[in-house]
Amino acid sequence: MLHDNLQVGVYPSDDFEDPFEDTRVTYDPAQFGAFIPDGGGTLRGRVSANGRYLACWREREKSRRGETYPEGICLAKDGTIVRTSELTEIEVATPANNGTTAVLRRVGEDDQLIVFDPDGVKVFEDTFESNVSAIAISPDGEYVVLSTAFPDNAVHLYQTRDGSGRYLGRTENRETSVLGDLRFGSYEGQSVVETYDIGPDSDLDVHENRTRVIDRIPLEPQIDVQSLSGICIVKSEDDDKFHFVPTSELSEIQGTLRIPGVQIDSTCGCSIEPVDSAVIFHEPKEAIESQFEFCLECRSETATYPDSKTERTRP
Ligand SMILES: [Zn+2]
Numbered sequence: 001m002l003h004d005n006l007q008v009g010v011y012p013s014d015d016f017e018d019p020f021e022d023t024r025v026t027y028d029p030a031q032f033g034a035f036i037p038d039g040g041g042t043l044r045g046r047v048s049a050n051g052r053y054l055a056c057w058r059e060r061e062k063s064r065r066g067e068t069y070p071e072g073i074c075l076a077k078d079g080t081i082v083r084t085s086e087l088t089e090i091e092v093a094t095p096a097n098n099g100t101t102a103v104l105r106r107v108g109e110d111d112q113l114i115v116f117d118p119d120g121v122k123v124f125e126d127t128f129e130s131n132v133s134a135i136a137i138s139p140d141g142e143y144v145v146l147s148t149a150f151p152d153n154a155v156h157l158y159q160t161r162d163g164s165g166r167y168l169g170r171t172e173n174r175e176t177s178v179l180g181d182l183r184f185g186s187y188e189g190q191s192v193v194e195t196y197d198i199g200p201d202s203d204l205d206v207h208e209n210r211t212r213v214i215d216r217i218p219l220e221p222q223i224d225v226q227s228l229s230g231i232c233i234v235k236s237e238d239d240d241k242f243h244f245v246p247t248s249e250l251s252e253i254q255g256t257l258r259i260p261g262v263q264i265d266s267t268c269g270c271s272i273e274p275v276d277s278a279v280i281f282h283e284p285k286e287a288i289e290s291q292f293e294f295c296l297e298c299r300s301e302t303a304t305y306p307d308s309k310t311e312r313t314r315p
Pocket residue numbers: 242243244266267268269270295296297298
């Protein structure tokens with residue numbers, strides 16, 4: 001997915017269309033002549049879901065007729081370049097429907113994510129020791145997600161709101177293969193990121209298992225299982241979900257849960273009688289790994305914004 005780019009023909013605003021390019025944009029030579037050589041050229045690019053924005057970039061300095069043109073990125077809106085920025089070692093850049101753009105750079109040993117707002121102002125950046133294997137921005141520009149290769153092998157989610165990047169957390173990849181594609185979508189009424197080994201519309205000749213969705217990650221703070229302290233309860237045999245009860249709720253009844261008459265409140269406000277409940281998990285990790293689903297309200301109430309990015313690195 002990192003290599004799934006367009007070839008973009010860049011033309012002076014008074015020139016003609018070239019039918020061999022995937023797509024084309026025009027520029028004003030008087031304004032952007034320091035970035036784009038006389039007569040135009042070809043750049044790699046990505047287009048937004050609504051087709052209005054196109055981010056294109058030059059990953060190496062370019063010389064032509066004794067002039068040097070810098071590495072960098074330009075953003076086109078409705079077919080016309082509106083901005084250029086110098087930036088080195090760009091691997092890929094992908095724009096949202098409002099022009100917010102996520103850029104991945106390979107900087108020496110590290111990979112770096114930078115997100116720019118629609119005006120080209122940097123919103124935030126983050127750096128990974130593991131290679132970044134896929135990157136995506138939600139169509140509304142509100143969320144950015146990336147996946148890492150080994151040793152981290154995980155998905156990292158960010159919110160771009162309010163001019164700053166809020167880290168929503170890390171979710172371990174369930175598979176041992178590296179995630180090669182990420183898609184924003186919805187599932188049972190909830191906004192999610194779908195993870196794939198290979199994207200569902202890939203034309204590679206691979207077994208269909210490899211293009212199936214692997215995981216659906218909700219667009220909200222990610223649960224750090226290690227920091228959850230409490231129990232999880234499935235109320236009845238007919239339930240397919242579990243509720244969370246924090247340790248603080250249990251202080252007076254710890255160890256005596258299944259005594260008749262004992263009542264406790266879940267995080268979502270359910271009153272539960274443990275004596276009648278179907279399953280009690282004493283470790284939240286076991287509940288999350290079971291066939292039951294986390295009650296959405298309990299989950300949202302329980303999830304906490306991580307203070308900083310966590311990444312599994314080489315020892
Ligand atoms: Zn609940």
